[in-house]
Amino acid sequence: xxxxxxxxxxxxxxxGTSSLTHENGKVNLDKMEKLARVxxxxxxxxxxxxxxxxxxxxxxxxxxxxNKRPExxxxxxxxxxxxxxxxxxxxxxxFDEYNQVIAQILLTKDVIEDPIKSNNAxxxxxxxxDLGVIPIIxxxxxxxxxxxxGYRFGDNDTLSATVAExxxxxxxxxxxxxxxxxxxxxxxxxxxxxxxxxxxxxxDVKALAGGSGSHLGTGGMITKIIAAEIAKAxxxxxxxxxxxxxxxxxxxxxGEAIGTWFTA
Numbered sequence: 001x002x003x004x005x006x007x008x009x010x011x012x013x014x015x016g017t018s019s020l021t022h023e024n025g026k027v028n029l030d031k032m033e034k035l036a037r038v039x040x041x042x043x044x045x046x047x048x049x050x051x052x053x054x055x056x057x058x059x060x061x062x063x064x065x066x067n068k069r070p071e072x073x074x075x076x077x078x079x080x081x082x083x084x085x086x087x088x089x090x091x092x093x094x095f096d097e098y099n100q101v102i103a104q105i106l107l108t109k110d111v112i113e114d115p116i117k118s119n120n121a122x123x124x125x126x127x128x129x130d131l132g133v134i135p136i137i138x139x140x141x142x143x144x145x146x147x148x149x150g151y152r153f154g155d156n157d158t159l160s161a162t163v164a165e166x167x168x169x170x171x172x173x174x175x176x177x178x179x180x181x182x183x184x185x186x187x188x189x190x191x192x193x194x195x196x197x198x199x200x201x202x203x204d205v206k207a208l209a210g211g212s213g214s215h216l217g218t219g220g221m222i223t224k225i226i227a228a229e230i231a232k233a234x235x236x237x238x239x240x241x242x243x244x245x246x247x248x249x250x251x252x253x254x255g256e257a258i259g260t261w262f263t264a
Contacts, residue, residue: 004264005237006255008171010129013039014052014160018177019243021058025067027090034246036094039134042253043100048129050169052137052160053091059083080141091136101133106140112162125167137163161227165234172231173252174224175243180260181208181221197261201229228262238262 015035022028035051043049057069057076060083070076088104095102105124111117128135139159157174164172184192198205209222221240228238239252241259252258 001255002237002257002261003255005171005239005261006253008237008253009046010048010050010167010169011042011171011173011253012050012052012160012164012167012169013173013175013249014156015054015175015243016156016177017054017058019175020053020055025058025069026062027055027059027087029090031243031246032090033094033097036091036100037098038246038249040095040098040100042249043132043134047253049134050125050129050137050163050167051134052156052163053087054138054156056080056083056087056138056141059086059090062086077142084138084141087138088136095134101131103128103133103135105135105137107137107159107163108140108143109162112166118166122166125163129167155223157223157227158230161230161236161238164231164236168234169231169236172227172236172238173249174227174238174240175248176221176224176240177243178221179242180240181205181225183208195260196257197263198228199263201225201232201262225262232262232264235264237264 020028020031039049039051057080060079060081061067061069063082063086064079066079070079084106091102105121107121111121125135137159139156160172160174163169178186179194181195181198182192183195186192195208206222206225209220209225224238224240228240231238239259239261241248241252248258
């Protein structure tokens with residue numbers, strides 16, 4: 001049993017686009033409903049829950065009738081702006097069913113790096129958690145671009161690890177489209193085996209990561225390893241696991257050997 005994982009109180013859960021959408025890019029409402037129920041129940045049990053959610057661009061794509069992620073920057077930003085409102089409306093609907101209050105926080109990298117802004121963000125997080133609210137975080141894609149140096153996290157794995165550092169989270173759970181870190185790409189190598197625990201994040205460990213696992217997402221296993229490295233440095237445990245079944249969160253928090261555990 002992973003005792004430190006089981007004992008975690010302040011938990012950041014990041015769910016990727018591939019775990020929130022169908023193969024055609026449309027939002028998976030069944031998963032969103034289950035996510036709201038499970039997170040509310042964990043919150044009711046005394047855990048402090050922060051959700052980092054992708055899916056804004058996916059929701060925007062659905063609304064404007066596109067099935068391919070935009071490559072043009074202005075269109076990508078516009079799609080994110082459309083989709084973020086839709087995404088939060090859906091979250092509001094599902095969390096309302098369980099009488100759970102949520103809040104939206106959109107971040108850019110400069111907020112974390114500026115002492116005054118980061119302190120304001122931290123105070124907001126602390127107050128929301130004290131009130132029993134579940135903050136839902138995403139990167140502010142409308143103004144966060146690679147062309148503006150220092151503004152962009154680039155992926156929600158890095159964003160979630162940075163927030164873990166900001167609020168001193170006990171545990172970071174990264175839900176993705178694969179069961180964890182493997183010895184090789186399981187989609188290509190039938191002999192690939194899951195690595196249950198990583199104590200040291202070396203260059204050899206990073207070399208095990210491949211590219212992006214989904215045409216809808218922006219990250220891959222390497223971004224999760226880097227996120228685990230950021231979290232590890234500030235004393236936060238990290239679990240990388242499959243988001244196929246939302247109930248897996250309960251198993252992880254019971255200390256069961258699910259996914260890959262990057263120790264703090």
